[in-house]
Amino acid sequence: MNSKIRPLNLEDLVKGENHEENVYVPMTSRIRDKPRFDTVKIVIPMLTRRSFSYKHLTIGITHALKNTIKDKEESNIASGLPLLQKTPNLAYFTQIYIQRPKEIQTLSKLVKDLPMQIDYLSKTLFLPRIKGYENKKTLVLDLDETLTHSVKNSSQSHVRVKITEDSMVNINIRPYAQDLLKVASQDFEIVIFTASQYKYANAILDHLDPMKKYIHYRLYRENCYEFQGHFIKDLRILGNRDMKDIIIVDNSLVSFALQVDNGIPITTWTMDLKDTQLRLVMEYLRVIKTARDVRQVNRNVFGLSKLVKDSLSENVILT
Numbered sequence: 333m334n335s336k337i338r339p340l341n342l343e344d345l346v347k348g349e350n351h352e353e354n355v356y357v358p359m360t361s362r363i364r365d366k367p368r369f370d371t372v373k374i375v376i377p378m379l380t381r382r383s384f385s386y387k388h389l390t391i392g393i394t395h396a397l398k399n400t401i402k403d404k405e406e407s408n409i410a411s412g413l414p415l416l417q418k419t420p421n422l423a424y425f426t427q428i429y430i431q432r433p434k435e436i437q438t439l440s441k442l443v444k445d446l447p448m449q450i451d452y453l454s455k456t457l458f459l460p461r462i463k464g465y466e467n468k469k470t471l472v473l474d475l476d477e478t479l480t481h482s483v484k485n486s487s488q489s490h491v492r493v494k495i496t497e498d499s500m501v502n503i504n505i506r507p508y509a510q511d512l513l514k515v516a517s518q519d520f521e522i523v524i525f526t527a528s529q530y531k532y533a534n535a536i537l538d539h540l541d542p543m544k545k546y547i548h549y550r551l552y553r554e555n556c557y558e559f560q561g562h563f564i565k566d567l568r569i570l571g572n573r574d575m576k577d578i579i580i581v582d583n584s585l586v587s588f589a590l591q592v593d594n595g596i597p598i599t600t601w602t603m604d605l606k607d608t609q610l611r612l613v614m615e616y617l618r619v620i621k622t623a624r625d626v627r628q629v630n631r632n633v634f635g636l637s638k639l640v641k642d643s644l645s646e647n648v649i650l651t
């Protein structure tokens with residue numbers, strides 16, 4: 333067993349290690365009534381149940397019962413099921429990564445190989461909150477093959493963008509890319525996080541958002557964490573944002589290897605003008621904007637962290 337192998341920020345996976353048992357619960361609190369006991373099933377965290385005294389256990393059960401109805405209502409939203417039921421197109425959207433088993437393997441290997449300690453503090457940014465966006469979630473968008481694709485031949489491209497005085501780039505713009513920026517910026521703080529160089533990326537982003545109205549922040553290759561030839565987008569560098577409120581849309585699954593449950597996988601795009609993935613992303617964002625924890629919704633809808641967990645070998649310690 334290799335104790336050094338331990339994926340980061342997959343701590344939610346261990347929460348499945350709960351123990352379910354029957355306990356007796358008093359069904360009345362009135363002193364004069366003879367206590368009536370009933371049997372209910374509750375879930376007690378495996379790691380802590382031994383430390384419960386009877387008194388604490390009773391308090392725990394009372395809280396658990398009180399929270400049952402509330403949790404049922406909220407878990408329905410968190411499961412993403414209403415979303416899938418309302419928008420049948422999303423069934424296709426959520427299946428896209430299953431058609432890419434090789435990428436799941438690459439992602440899993442990377443998760444397994446990632447070092448336990450990563451120095452993200454030296455890269456951490458404290459991006460000021462923009463007025464009106466103080467309480468909004470953060471939508472992190474990749475650029476290449478998610479929103480645009482650059483091509484060598486200008487005759488095959490949609491637009492030609494000037495990078496410097498003597499260099500140009502030909503790009504194709506994915507259908508709904510600008511609509512996504514416009515619509516999503518009403519409900520989300522938008523951060524473009526690209527593994528590309530800033531001059532190239534800036535030129536394209538200036539074209540997509542010429543008035544600088546929709547994209548609030550731009551992060552580049554130097555903001556990525558480079559590991560085994562991959563540019564990983566460690567969302568922890570968004571120092572003053574809460575991980576439960578950050579979503580990343582990226583065609584490369586390894587980009588969000590450090591925070592799998594924050595990721596929305598999307599197909600790699602180059603030129604298909606009939607592509608509707610970004611329209612589906614917009615539909616998904618409409619629901620997830622109200623989630624208490626975006627990771628829970630993503631986990632239930634995409635199940636990526638489970639796929640990663642399943643494909644990891646038994647020798648890996650998921651703690």
Ligand SMILES: [Mg+2]
Binds near residue numbers: 477583584
């Ligand atoms: Mg990309």
